[in-house]
Amino acid sequence: MDHLYAMSLDLNALLRDWPFEPGMLKVRKVTGVDGREKLQMRIDLGVLQMELTGRPDGMRPHGCESLLSYHQNRAALAKAAGNEYELSAEECSELQQEGIQYYHRYVSLFQLNDYAGVIRDTQRNLDLFSFVDEHSQREEFVWNFQQFRPYVLMMNTRAKASLLLNDGKFAEAMREIESGRDAIVEFFQKSNFPELVSKSSEIAFLDEWLEEVSEKRPRSKLEIMQREMESAIAKELYERAAELRDAIKMLKASK
Missing domain, CATH: 1.10.287 (Helix Hairpins)
Structure with a gap:
């Protein structure tokens, strides 16, 4: 009996049927034993499984949807009482780990063309970066989050513009790409590293994509x-x- 139980925990059969391929992001949706859809990402040593809504690991820290929402609620109460709300180093670390969960989910959702989900999760992480910026006095803690803002802005822009392109709204999609690019430029210009504007792979990607969309746009007579x-x-x-x-x-x- 113990042997059969141990065998049931072995993931080799599952992993063999869905092999890892270096350089390729493999994701899929499956139905869980609870009847709800789950999101899976294949990694070299196994599979990451995520919920499609709420916190990706399905947890509800302190009874809240996420640690971020928990801290947002506490910060709002502190503000109402006329007090400052300061995040500790440990709390910043916990929030960063939670942000990584949402990162894994939105890159997986992008692969599946679930652009609405990507917009939701990227905006959530952008809100996280802003929250830490507002509630931490430690510049190094803030930069641990803000350094990823250009990438998250790019992914948010890609999802928004892709939805518009799916509807044939080329002009609106181009404006969205330009807006996202400008937001990244503005971020770098206001940071301690304005020289990164010319080196940003995110800006370069959006510039190239904008040109590509412009070329494909249906032309009037x-x-x-x-x-x-x-x-x-x-x-x-x-x-x-x-x-x-x-x-x-x-x-x-x-x-």
Whole structure:
């Protein structure tokens, strides 16, 4: 009996059926024994399993949805009483560990194109960074969180813009990408490391993606003609450029 029980705890069969592949993020949704969907991420030594809502590990610290919400409630009570609320080093460490859980979940959800979930969890971690910034006087503690803000802003932007692109809203998606990029630039400029603007992989990614989305954006007849005219001028096809210029004037006049 003990042998059978021990065998039931062995994960090898599960891991063999879903092998780890270096360099590839493998995630899936499964139905738990409680009948609810769970999120799984394959890692080299096993599987991370997460709840899809609430705290990823399913815990409710101090009866709250998360440690962050617990501290937010306490900070609000302290403020109402006219007191300051200061996070200890241990509390910052606990909040950081909790933030990592949400990180694992949102990168998994992004892989599954669950953009609404990504927006929710990235915004939650951005709120965490701001909360620690407000309630810790130790600059090194604050930077332990804020150093990840550019990445989380990028993921938040990717999810928001992806939802818009799925609806064919190219112009709105481009504005969202620009807004996210600007938020990262502003963060670096206000930090102690403004020189990182030119080195940021997040900014570079969003710039490249913006250009890609712009190229794929459906063009109006007027835009197509304007691009053709610019191309004709570049190729010194001036007669063709003049024809296009006249056609553009006529099109604008007819509107």
